[in-house]
Amino acid sequence: MKRKVVKLGPTTLVVSLPSKWVSGLKISPGDEITVEESGSALLLSKEGSITPKETTISLTRLTESAIRTAITNAYRKGFDKVFVKYQNEKQFSILAKVIKTRLIGYDITKKEQGSCIIENLTEPSLDQFDKIVQKYLHTISVLLEESTEALKYGKTVGYEDAIEAIQQYDNFCKRVIAKRKVTMPESEFYWTFLTLTTHGAREIYHLHKGMQKQKGKVAKETIKVMESCSALFALLKKCYLKREIALLDDVHEMEKTVIYKQGYAALQKKDAVVVHHVLAAARNFYLAASPLLGILLGEQD
Structure with missing residues (x-):
């Protein structure tokens, strides 16, 4: 439907509300409605009017x-x-x-x-979304750093708590996207970005599960691949936080080094299972650069 914009006073523009919508929600003069911007669109809603799914x-x-x-x-x-x-x-x-x-x-x-x-009992808020994404990325960074130390020194890390937190943040953000898709630009790109980075983190989880069955220290080539995987994710995270698209070029270059040079060489050693999970994580982090580019380009519109 179309509505004509009417000027009211020197600076105010008004548009009439559809009568069917008004009567259906029982809106009366003086009631408050919520207006949310989504690019060139506006979403109007009345508090408490949405039927729970x-x-x-x-x-x-x-x-x-x-x-x-x-x-x-x-x-x-x-x-x-x-x-x-x-x-x-x-x-x-x-x-x-x-x-x-x-x-x-x-x-x-x-x-x-x-x-x-x-x-x-607690509805996700769009206002919390970016802070939760930042916490999500930080938790993955900590998991990667601690996992690198575990490979170097044979330490045991509490990876299960980190994975649970990552999954919580991932699910929370996706619920926000699903509930607020109409008012959230680049929602599809965000969903894909979260999915790929979560899959990368889960590969590190499976790495730790595999290490429980492995005896002895891992080869230095394996540690190098893990360090590079962590560095690749650090670039991805920095790109998101700083909104610097140019950093994604470095992600593409690093992926070739991590997988095709260091990774293939490390696979020839004794740690094939561990290296497999590290390379799978790096591959997912690399693939996440594509939807991240979509997010950043959308913000420039």
């Missing part, structure tokens, strides 16, 4: 990843209330752990025999 999930398997994927995607999609049907207490236990460790704002509000209700 609900869905139902039935758990049929005991596999942790299947249960985690089901509830996580309901969270990311923006559902406010989830009815879950489960077959046994082991399934419920897995579900409860995922909610506690990965889904900020979700909580179990009701539990009965074979079913429970999960509700969103």
Whole structure:
């Protein structure tokens, strides 16, 4: 629909509201509505007018990843209330752990025999988005730094807490994107950027799992690849924080060194499993440079 802009006073321009929209939300003179900018568009909403989204999930398997994927995607999609049907207490236990460790704002509000209700108690805010992304990137940096030290000196690091925090931030940001997609420019680029960097971090998680089965110190070539992977991510992070597109050229150059020179040489040594995960992480961080470029170019419009 189109509306004509009317001048009211020396500087004020006004547009009439659609009558169907006004009557549907029972808007009266003097009511306040929220106006949000999204590029050349405006989104109008009335507080409390949005109907909470609900869905139902039935758990049929005991596999942790299947249960985690089901509830996580309901969270990311923006559902406010989830009815879950489960077959046994082991399934419920897995579900409860995922909610506690990965889904900020979700909580179990009701539990009965074979079913429970999960509700969103804290709504993600667009104002928090950039700060959460910064915390997310910082946590990945710390994980990479500590993992490098672990390879050098054979130390044990608390990687599981870091991975849980990374997953929490990733899920939180994706829920913000899903809930506020209309008013959030470059949302698709952000979603892809988060997905790739999270996959990179998860490769470091699997690296640590693999190291638990490996005996002896890793080769110096392996440590070098890990240091370069960490440096590559540091460039990516700096590019996001400083908004410097030129740094992405360095990411492209470094990827060739990390994977095709250092990586291939390190694969000839004894640490093939460890090197595989480091290279997979580096590859994901490198691929994340593409959606990051989309984010930064969009901000210049």
